[in-house]
Amino acid sequence: MTLSRRLLLGTSLALSAGLLHLPALAQAKLKVAGIYTVPVEQQWVSRIHKALNAAKDRGEIEYVFSENVANADYERVMRQYSEAGHQLIIGEVFGVEAAARRVARDYPKTAYLMGSSGKPQAPNFSVFDNYIQEPAYLTGMIAGGMTKTNQIGMVGGYPIPEVNRLMHAFMDGAREINPKVQFTVTFIGSWFDPPKAKEAAFAMIDKGADILYAERFGVSDAAKERGKLAIGNVIDTQPQYPDTVIASALWNMEPTVDRAIAQVKAGKFTAEDYGQYSMMKYKGSELSKLGTFESKVPADLMAKVRAKEKAILDGKFTVKVNDSEPKSTR
Structure with a gap:
């Protein structure tokens, strides 16, 4: 069966169940795009960027990104990356929730993992947050x-x-x-x-x-x-x-990013809340070492x-x- 036919069959079956199981991509590097409204040096976004670069360095993904994207331009950039065939798109959409969710509905074969105050949106829009x-x-x-x-x-x-x-x-x-x-x-x-x-x-x-x-x-x-x-x-x-x-x-964004990558590669990515993977029991957050304050506290x-x-x-x-x-x- 061709990849396109598997895509169509998988999409049809998953949509009928309210969930989207994306095609398994274990043998190929995943094409991932990041869309950020601030510079990648900014604290919050830097953690996503760091985790994606780690996956890139391991040879698991191809990673490109856009930073300093204005809210008014966010939807256009999302559509551009979606049209270009990126299988996983990650970013933060706190100020552009409606537009981002509209894009996800238009590209049901693409996996979206977005920092969001809202809930997951079936079949392909997952959310995360820094629950630290x-x-x-x-x-x-x-x-x-x-x-x-x-x-x-x-x-x-x-x-x-x-x-x-x-x-x-x-x-x-x-x-x-x-x-x-x-x-x-x-x-x-x-x-x-x-x-x-x-x-x-x-x-x-x-x-x-x-x-x-x-x-x-x-x-x-x-x-x-x-x-x-x-x-x-x-x-x-x-x-x-x-x-x-x-x-x-x-x-530590690695537990969240690594799970999303694995789910897409296995064809199991669905709309879910990844927030829990930022918690301490998943090593998604931690208290830093005291370092120079070791003897001062x-x-x-x-x-x-x-x-x-x-x-x-x-x-x-x-x-x-x-x-x-x-x-x-x-």
């Missing part, structure tokens, strides 16, 4: 134990569920260790504006914050310049800020953090997911 609230809680515990002023500043991009839940988890972790801690929360209205994030952080330091939650680039720069401390998010920036960043909640504090980490991995403690917008407490 578990290590965010642990970093909050560290921050709560390290602050001297009991004032923590938090700078985020936009108050969307994906950001809100991490901030709330961080705040809950800090309060577990230090019930007296207070928070100043600011959203800068951008996913990539380091100067604006830096200015927001300066304002928090001026109000007494001695630890900053760096959800955006630019915050750690402010902390470094003023001699304060910072907690990282998504990536480990301690190498760039060895005297500033205590620890980070790391997102009190041992009794880290003992509590490690105990909580074990409880999370053992399924004995669940970090609460709160998607509502976090507010300043002072």
Whole structure:
């Protein structure tokens, strides 16, 4: 049976069941495209880019990407890659949900894995998110134990569920260790504006914050310049800020990306929520090593953090997911 006939037969059968089982492609390199609305250097997107490049380096996929794609242009780029025969398309569609889902309906033989606040869309539109609230809680515990002023500043991009839940988890972790801690929360209205994030952080330091939650680039720069401390998010920036960043909640996109690639190659890709593969039990997230702060964080504090980490991995403690917008407490 020819490949095209298998495609038609498989599509017909799968659509009748509400799911799409794409053709097995185990013998060929998968053609994968990434579509990003920000530079690949941006924290969140950099993790997707890193995981796809790892698969490329292993010889599993051919990988091309477009960065800095405007929301108004996203649908066109999706269609372009779909028409070019890319079998798996990955990106983030938080601002273009309707358009992206429209494209997926028009190309039912293509697999789409998109960062999204919405649900999967049968037969071929899967979603993912950075569910790293578990290590965010642990970093909050560290921050709560390290602050001297009991004032923590938090700078985020936009108050969307994906950001809100991490901030709330961080705040809950800090309060577990230090019930007296207070928070100043600011959203800068951008996913990539380091100067604006830096200015927001300066304002928090001026109000007494001695630890900053760096959800955006630019915050750690402010902390470094003023001699304060910072907690990282998504990536480990301690190498760039060895005297500033205590620890980070790391997102590892490899479990999500590798599963999607395997599913497409096996002809088993269906519309599903990949969010769980960002959680600690799947190694999709973790607390970074303390590195330069190994001897600076009190041992009794880290003992509590490690105990909580074990409880999370053992399924004995669940970090609460709160998607509502976090507010300043002072």
